[in-house]
Amino acid sequence: MKMSTDSPWTRTLAGRPVAGRRAERSRTTTMRDVEMFTAMTGDKNPIHYDLELAASSPFGGLIVQGGVTTGLMNAVVAEDLPGPGTVFLETNWRFVKAVRVGETITASVKVEHVRDDKPICKLETVVRNASGEDCVVGTATTYTMPLSQHVADAGEVRHGPVTGH
16 A cells, blocks of 8 residues: 555654564563562562462462563564554453463564554454463553654655654
């Protein structure tokens, strides 16, 4: 699909995403993730730190905070799809399975809808564990900031952050 030159997507670094396109990122959670999240938020829930208590819980071991689980989604939308300059406007996530410390998780997005009038997308989102089980499911609405600067008189586009020079 060809974009008109006045489309808000023309000034985004990655351009207009295509409905149906997917992106994902994986990583293995660690105790350091839990500690860093605690340092940022103050969340010291014993289910994240007390091995004996966590082992006797329904989770059967230490789990990472929900923000650690969904945090991987931030990297997917900001780095991959829709891409650089993207922020969340709204998320609707259900936590359906806890993520244990040491589990490998994969966060993925699928573009469901792309607005033409604004650089806004609706995404299907999911985080799965290495067994393919859903841990977090839902949707997100994103806005992609126009970080590309147009040079109108030369008829070119200069890519890269607008720096004010």
